[in-house]
Amino acid sequence: MKKPEFEFEPSADRRQVLQGIVGMALAAATMRAGAQKLPTAQVNTTKLAVTDTEVTVGQLHSATGTMAISETGSIQAEQLAIDQINAMGGVLGRQIKVIKEDGASDWPTFAEKAKKLLVNDHVATVFGCWTSASRKAVLPIFEKENGMLYYPTFYEGLEQSKNVIYTGQEATQQILWGLDWAAKEKGTKSYFLVGSDYIWPRTSMKIARKHIEGVLKQKVVGEEYYPLGNTNFNSLINKIKAAKPDLIYAAVVGGSNVAFYKQLKAAGITAAKQKLLTISVTEDELLGIGGENTAGFYSCMKYFQSLDNENNKKFVAAFKEKYGPASVIGDVTQAGYLGPWLWKFTVEKAGSFDVDKIAAASTGIEFKGAPEGYVKIDENHHLWSKARIGEMLADGQFKVVAESPELIKPDPFPKGYQ
Amino acid sequence: MELSEVLNIALMQGFAGLSLFAVLLLMGLGLAIIFGQMGVINMAHGEFMAIGAYTVYLGSTLTEKYAPGFMPAYFPFAIVAAFIFAFIGGWIAEWALIRHLYKRPLDTLLATWGLSLGLQQVFRTFISPKEVSPTLPDWLMGSWAPQEGLDIPINGMFVMVLTLLVTAGVMLALYKSRWGLRVRATVSNRPMANATGINTKKTDQLTFAIGCGIAGIAGAAFTTIGSTGPTSGSLYIVDAFLVVTFGGAASLLGTAFSAFLIAQTQSISEFFMTGSMAKVFTLSIIVIVLMMRPQGLFASKIRR
Numbered sequence: 001m002k003k004p005e006f007e008f009e010p011s012a013d014r015r016q017v018l019q020g021i022v023g024m025a026l027a028a029a030t031m032r033a034g035a036q037k038l039p040t041a042q043v044n045t046t047k048l049a050v051t052d053t054e055v056t057v058g059q060l061h062s063a064t065g066t067m068a069i070s071e072t073g074s075i076q077a078e079q080l081a082i083d084q085i086n087a088m089g090g091v092l093g094r095q096i097k098v099i100k101e102d103g104a105s106d107w108p109t110f111a112e113k114a115k116k117l118l119v120n121d122h123v124a125t126v127f128g129c130w131t132s133a134s135r136k137a138v139l140p141i142f143e144k145e146n147g148m149l150y151y152p153t154f155y156e157g158l159e160q161s162k163n164v165i166y167t168g169q170e171a172t173q174q175i176l177w178g179l180d181w182a183a184k185e186k187g188t189k190s191y192f193l194v195g196s197d198y199i200w201p202r203t204s205m206k207i208a209r210k211h212i213e214g215v216l217k218q219k220v221v222g223e224e225y226y227p228l229g230n231t232n233f234n235s236l237i238n239k240i241k242a243a244k245p246d247l248i249y250a251a252v253v254g255g256s257n258v259a260f261y262k263q264l265k266a267a268g269i270t271a272a273k274q275k276l277l278t279i280s281v282t283e284d285e286l287l288g289i290g291g292e293n294t295a296g297f298y299s300c301m302k303y304f305q306s307l308d309n310e311n312n313k314k315f316v317a318a319f320k321e322k323y324g325p326a327s328v329i330g331d332v333t334q335a336g337y338l339g340p341w342l343w344k345f346t347v348e349k350a351g352s353f354d355v356d357k358i359a360a361a362s363t364g365i366e367f368k369g370a371p372e373g374y375v376k377i378d379e380n381h382h383l384w385s386k387a388r389i390g391e392m393l394a395d396g397q398f399k400v401v402a403e404s405p406e407l408i409k410p411d412p413f414p415k416g417y418q
Numbered sequence: 419m420e421l422s423e424v425l426n427i428a429l430m431q432g433f434a435g436l437s438l439f440a441v442l443l444l445m446g447l448g449l450a451i452i453f454g455q456m457g458v459i460n461m462a463h464g465e466f467m468a469i470g471a472y473t474v475y476l477g478s479t480l481t482e483k484y485a486p487g488f489m490p491a492y493f494p495f496a497i498v499a500a501f502i503f504a505f506i507g508g509w510i511a512e513w514a515l516i517r518h519l520y521k522r523p524l525d526t527l528l529a530t531w532g533l534s535l536g537l538q539q540v541f542r543t544f545i546s547p548k549e550v551s552p553t554l555p556d557w558l559m560g561s562w563a564p565q566e567g568l569d570i571p572i573n574g575m576f577v578m579v580l581t582l583l584v585t586a587g588v589m590l591a592l593y594k595s596r597w598g599l600r601v602r603a604t605v606s607n608r609p610m611a612n613a614t615g616i617n618t619k620k621t622d623q624l625t626f627a628i629g630c631g632i633a634g635i636a637g638a639a640f641t642t643i644g645s646t647g648p649t650s651g652s653l654y655i656v657d658a659f660l661v662v663t664f665g666g667a668a669s670l671l672g673t674a675f676s677a678f679l680i681a682q683t684q685s686i687s688e689f690f691m692t693g694s695m696a697k698v699f700t701l702s703i704i705v706i707v708l709m710m711r712p713q714g715l716f717a718s719k720i721r722r
Binding site: 236237254256257258265267290397 | 423427430431433434437438441452542547548549550551553559560561563567569571572573574585598640642643644645647648649650653684685689690692696697
């Protein structure tokens, strides 16, 4: 895949489109007019890389290695947001300059590069990380050097930091409402939990089990984990057949995903006979699995590319214009897109690039123009967001069939679920 | 649960074991030739499988674009193409890299590992960092259901038949053809084979390329089961070495037998334990057996 290009020259009407994307052209313009007057000495008291015309930020993802598969989308979305913000006049009248670092799917490398960005480059903020492992590797550095990280992936929760804004969902936001939906709308009573064998699926399944048994008062008839990269699921499928669950609840990730769904189909388990709800399949994964293998199964996410609202239509159009008509946008890609915008709004609210002031000002920051719809930052630095159920279609897209009526409050340390 | 259901599940589980056996054997065959016969530790074996898998992906993409009507029939041709591409790749790798290292077998490990990393980056840069999966012809998908509740995966049967053909082909070639005679002569005594007029260099090159070609076939077959990404090869390599080492490096029969044993142990234990624990159990058994029989199940009778 080609590296995203950095240059960006919006035409007059395209600029209008871009401004429309956030649906707040006016507000931004007035903010900017006021903001531009702020001198650098006032907005930057901690020696960050901010000049009168420019602010330097870091981007830390895996452009190479195993995780490049997943992280490419986040890299692209963050760049798109930054380009759009620059086209609107930047942040506090300063253009955003990005230093891209490659974590190379290797956690110590992530830590090293994070240190480089914060200590040598004095970046104002960092957009980055994808796996929990990489986030855990850089977290102590961000806390020690007092940096700011916008983290895009849905993850297992049980974490909260002054120095991190989590723009994806934590586990309870993704799991609880989805299970309620299955029990209520689909009438499921027994569940088979399947996951890859590492922290995120295990924590998620623990929460799911507690919810099924404790709140829904229903039955878990099986719980299985397979090593990452496992490609042979025939025995598991037979166990599922023996247990006859109403719903398969799956958190299988990476390459295993493809093998899992292909083999389900080959064993005659299709949507016609079996309900399946997953929390690990987005448009990106469907591209690899092939929609014909999964049509009719459900996925619970906060964002789907097919979401029908004005913000999203403009976002998808802008994304495809920049990265080609064949590109797909998954949940995490969209969450990556939120990062630069949320940071911009926070900086403008705080009137400063200082990390302490941003961390304090983050609570209550809203983004009305988000492709997923209105979101806001909670005081625990996670986002309020909706959960949605998408039905997988044969063409690799999702049809949104349900949506939580209200924004769900983030709860990274759920009581009774630990 | 009723008796018929138990029977159905037992049948399907039995088939799952056999199908894993076919997968492991197909993985190990190419390596058994290269590692077993030539003593070259080919760490890039998985990447040659990926070449095969990407060939199928290429075939499916091109067919879909230029000859959609040909879709149901492209797969066998793609497998042949996978063999040819991997064969050519192996031929070049032998010429550029391996032939300089026959006297230093341990260094082949480092060289081929480097080759594997290089190939992975080539896949990532020139094909896609994302996992791809070819569109399969309809007849390869779904299951054969002879009775209610009994589903036999068609792709599993396909891989089994293919494994049978390839194994029979390799056995025939190794024990009945001139090439096989030359390989066996070269393996058992290189200077002597040379003296009797066998061009050992050429034999080595052909053997390595054939081993890689078979890896290509294996990779092509696995597109029916899983996906293909730049690092898929590294998933296969451990299992492939496991099968070959456990069976006894120089014996094709040993490779087949060990694939069967590992597959059955894995598959049966998986049914009664969790997936991760079954893996632990299987690997422990292999370790214990190898501690007692370091030469593998079937020791070679070659004079060293």
